[in-house]
Amino acid sequence: MNIIEVNHINKSFGAVRALNDIKFSVKEGEIFGLIGPDGAGKTTLFRLFTTLLLPDKGQIFINNKNVVKHYKEIRHIMGYMPGRFSLYQDLSVEENLQFFATIFQSSIEENYDLIKPIYSQIEDFKKRRAGALSGGMKQKLALSCALIHKPQILVLDEPTTGVDSVSRKEFWEILHQLKEKGITIVVSTPYMDEAGLCDRVALIQKGRILSIDTPLNIEKSFPKHLYAIKTKDMHKLIHDLEKYQYTHSTFPFGQFVHYTDKRNEFNIRDVYDYLEKNSHIQISIDKIKAGIEDCFMELMINQEEK
Amino acid sequence: MKAFLGFIKKEFIHIFRDFKTMIILFGIPVTQIMIFGYAVTNEISNVKVIILDNAKDEISRDIIHKIEASRYFMIADYIQDPNDIEAYFKKGDVKEAIIFEKDLEKKLRKEGTASIQLILDAIDANTATLIESYTSSIIRTSVNEKYSNPQLIRIQPEFRMLYNENMEGTYMFVPGTMALILILISAMMTSISITKEKELGTMEILLVSPLRPTQIIIGKVIPYFFLSFINAVIILALSYFVFDVPIYGNFFLLMALSMLFIMMALSLGIMISTLSSSQQSAMMISIFVLMLPTMLLSGFIFPIDNMPTLLQLLSNVVPAKWYISIVKKIMLVGVDFQFVIKETLILFGMCILFIGVSIKRFKIRLD
Numbered sequence: 087m088n089i090i091e092v093n094h095i096n097k098s099f100g101a102v103r104a105l106n107d108i109k110f111s112v113k114e115g116e117i118f119g120l121i122g123p124d125g126a127g128k129t130t131l132f133r134l135f136t137t138l139l140l141p142d143k144g145q146i147f148i149n150n151k152n153v154v155k156h157y158k159e160i161r162h163i164m165g166y167m168p169g170r171f172s173l174y175q176d177l178s179v180e181e182n183l184q185f186f187a188t189i190f191q192s193s194i195e196e197n198y199d200l201i202k203p204i205y206s207q208i209e210d211f212k213k214r215r216a217g218a219l220s221g222g223m224k225q226k227l228a229l230s231c232a233l234i235h236k237p238q239i240l241v242l243d244e245p246t247t248g249v250d251s252v253s254r255k256e257f258w259e260i261l262h263q264l265k266e267k268g269i270t271i272v273v274s275t276p277y278m279d280e281a282g283l284c285d286r287v288a289l290i291q292k293g294r295i296l297s298i299d300t301p302l303n304i305e306k307s308f309p310k311h312l313y314a315i316k317t318k319d320m321h322k323l324i325h326d327l328e329k330y331q332y333t334h335s336t337f338p339f340g341q342f343v344h345y346t347d348k349r350n351e352f353n354i355r356d357v358y359d360y361l362e363k364n365s366h367i368q369i370s371i372d373k374i375k376a377g378i379e380d381c382f383m384e385l386m387i388n389q390e391e392k
Numbered sequence: 393m394k395a396f397l398g399f400i401k402k403e404f405i406h407i408f409r410d411f412k413t414m415i416i417l418f419g420i421p422v423t424q425i426m427i428f429g430y431a432v433t434n435e436i437s438n439v440k441v442i443i444l445d446n447a448k449d450e451i452s453r454d455i456i457h458k459i460e461a462s463r464y465f466m467i468a469d470y471i472q473d474p475n476d477i478e479a480y481f482k483k484g485d486v487k488e489a490i491i492f493e494k495d496l497e498k499k500l501r502k503e504g505t506a507s508i509q510l511i512l513d514a515i516d517a518n519t520a521t522l523i524e525s526y527t528s529s530i531i532r533t534s535v536n537e538k539y540s541n542p543q544l545i546r547i548q549p550e551f552r553m554l555y556n557e558n559m560e561g562t563y564m565f566v567p568g569t570m571a572l573i574l575i576l577i578s579a580m581m582t583s584i585s586i587t588k589e590k591e592l593g594t595m596e597i598l599l600v601s602p603l604r605p606t607q608i609i610i611g612k613v614i615p616y617f618f619l620s621f622i623n624a625v626i627i628l629a630l631s632y633f634v635f636d637v638p639i640y641g642n643f644f645l646l647m648a649l650s651m652l653f654i655m656m657a658l659s660l661g662i663m664i665s666t667l668s669s670s671q672q673s674a675m676m677i678s679i680f681v682l683m684l685p686t687m688l689l690s691g692f693i694f695p696i697d698n699m700p701t702l703l704q705l706l707s708n709v710v711p712a713k714w715y716i717s718i719v720k721k722i723m724l725v726g727v728d729f730q731f732v733i734k735e736t737l738i739l740f741g742m743c744i745l746f747i748g749v750s751i752k753r754f755k756i757r758l759d
Contacts, residue, residue: 136600158602166600172593176409177402188398189601231597 089114089239089270090135095144097130104130106293108144112272117265119284120274121378127293128274129169132243135272136166148239162190165237169244171228175217179208179227182216183234190235200267201230204260222253229260240264242273246280258283278379289382296385301378308376308384310334313354314342317366326364332356337383344380395603399611406585407615416581421573421623422630428565429635436522440468440486442477447496455508455534459490464526477511487513488523500535566631567719568692570624571712574650575657575686578620580678582661586612587674590665605754613658620654621647640726646719649736653715656739659746660711666753686712714738 090112097105105127112118120128133139134146137157146153148160173182183205187193198205208223208230216227225245232240242261246254258280261271273284281287282301289296289304297304317323323343327336334346345357354371361369376384407413441459445452459465468486471477480486491509493499499506510527512520586609589595598608624647631637639646660682668674687693689703690712696704707713714735721727729736 133596136596138596138599161600161602164600166597168593168596170593172597174402174406174594175592176406181402181405185398185402186597186601189395189598189603191395191602 087114088112089149090118090272091147091150092131093145093147095131095134095146096142097127097134097139098142104293105134105141108290108293108295110288110295110298112270113286114270115265115268116285117261117271117273117283119281119287120272120290121276121278121281121287121382122274122290123276125292126290128290129243131290132166132241132272132274135241136164137161162235163238165232165235165240167228167232167240167242167245169247171224173216173224173228173231176215178213178215179219180212182227183230186231187234192235194234197234197236200236200264201233203263204233205230221249222256225249225253225257226260229257233264237269239270239272242271244274244276246275246277254280278377278382281378287378289378289385291382291386291389294389296389297381304378304381305376308381310346310384312374312376312380313345313357314339314372314374315345315357315361316342316368316370317361318368319366322364323361323366326361326366330357330360335383335387337380339379344374344383346384395601396607396611399603399607400614403585403611403615407619413581417577417619417623418626420576421569421627424569424573425566425627425630428569429631436464436519436526438466439464439488439523441465441488441490441527442469442471442480442486443467444471444474444477444489444491446494447492449495449497451497451500451534451538452492454538455490455492455531458530458534459527462526462530464523481511481513487520488527490527500539566627566635566637567716567723568687568690568712570627570650570719571653571690571692571715572683572686573623573627574620574654574715575660575682575712576678577623578616578654578657579661579664579682580675582612582616582658583664583668583674583678584671585616586662586665587668587671591670609662609750609754613662616661617654617658620657621651624650624654637723639723641722642728645729646722649715649718649722649732649739652736652739652743653711653718656711656743656746659743659750662750663746663753666750685710689713690716692716711739711742 088111092108092110095105095108096103108127108131120131122128130139134141135148135153137153137160140154149163151160153160174185177185183194183201187197194201204226208219208226211219211223216224219227229242229245232242246257249257254277261273261283265271275281281304284301286298286300287304288298297307299307315323315327320338320341320343324336324338327333327343327345332348332352334348335344337344347357354373358369358371407417443456443459445456456467460467465488469480471480471489474491477489480489489509489511491511493507493509496506496508508531510524512524589598599605603611628639628643628646632639661678664674664677664681668677689696689699689707689710691707692712696707696713699707718732718735718739721732
């Protein structure tokens, strides 16, 4: 069953087209990821979900209810964690939680079981002001606050931005535990490596959805052979590959350059020879499997060519 | 309802935890009333005076005696030569020289008129004027006591200012300060505290929550309503007990109309918050739209009657003008409600207008 249904949504801010004909659905009980760089339109989309903005065109249904007409009911079943950790800096950890519990007509005791795995990690600091917490702890508190009224759907806008990698990993583990409890989670992230942790992802760029599928299928659908190339002089390597007549795409990727060729059938030896001719040394070329980021780049090129 | 109470509780925590807010709420009112009460009042005390008595008769001795006894003056020296006066003034601490004419009493009796020369250090022109009029008043009293028909016999000191409002002027700071403080706290603090939520992003969650927008707004306003009211009481108490400012009219009427003014200021604050998206802009709007007109165009510092016609017209839209008028009339003149009906209705109308605009502009959504 689809718990969220998004139909041909358009939203503009003045001349800026923030969302362009967005259409997708989220299944009940899944972790759905919106992956895209800053300014792709993720936050705008979330604000439409949470009834904070109105679409120019199209409809959104949550639990078969139109978000514009039935916003009051929808606000009860939705847990929302905005992009910045929206906590009251001058209230203590406990007071923040208490406050959000009361305004959502719930109490800490009522839903303690649900938040326990998260809240217990910060409970030692419950007298501390939220402003004095570390990024990871703020994130956990914000999540506890979003969960305190036991929502059916959890909407998390870039919950891992600005948080250290250990906390990020812990956070995703928590999300999987929540999924086990039947909560549908819609999460956005600019980190491509987090895509694999979602059940399904939508790749979004400049207000358009590039692709929607499971992370695995998206990776499988990569249309080209992909190579990771490394030589001694990386700067020159990028430069030379960009000049190479058969280059389809090159992207620096850590200590490698990811390369695809314009030709469908070819011998990678050609590239090796070309690099050698351009006096590169310590050349290594490996065929690799495409990751989400490669797919994203590929889709972006296609989009621009269109 | 529980959610609403929780919200109000949260607002109080914000206020009481923030040192700066507490300073603005309670430090500023007390400081201001003290500054206006002590420093800006037109009162003089212990002014140093030198005397050149060429008359040395009954009337001059009586005047000197009265000046000596007054708490406004202190006789620094008696001199013999008028050429010494300049030296005293140059030292700086002597502000006035009083010179009695020879045969003062005789002249008075014979000609019905005589003169006493007052020489003043007019570097501070306002104070000089005051000193002059205080001295003149002492001289007048003395002459009045001495002669049964003082209408006929007169010492005529020369006044540069015809009328001294001093005795009333000392009280004038109270209505103005009340207006300023109430508008500052009510309007500025509410607008800042609402825009703060927008800036921090917590407004998003509040809007997503089942709390209704009216509950959010009323919840924001209630704490400031309370605190503003307490402030009004503090200001009145300070002026009554510390500065002996009388309250001639009905105290409860004054408080009731102060509450109306607070309501008006709060709705103005809400309106400002719907017009601005950051704390900074809320603050700037508050200062330029509220504080400056309240100080300059309300009759608090500059009398409205002396302004150019354009500014006089403009002053009518400054809420503080009407409130100051109410406070003056009730506190210092002691009138009944019927004499402030016009002001009350104007404030009430402004209140309704601001609430209307706020409701129209406050969004249940973000855009």
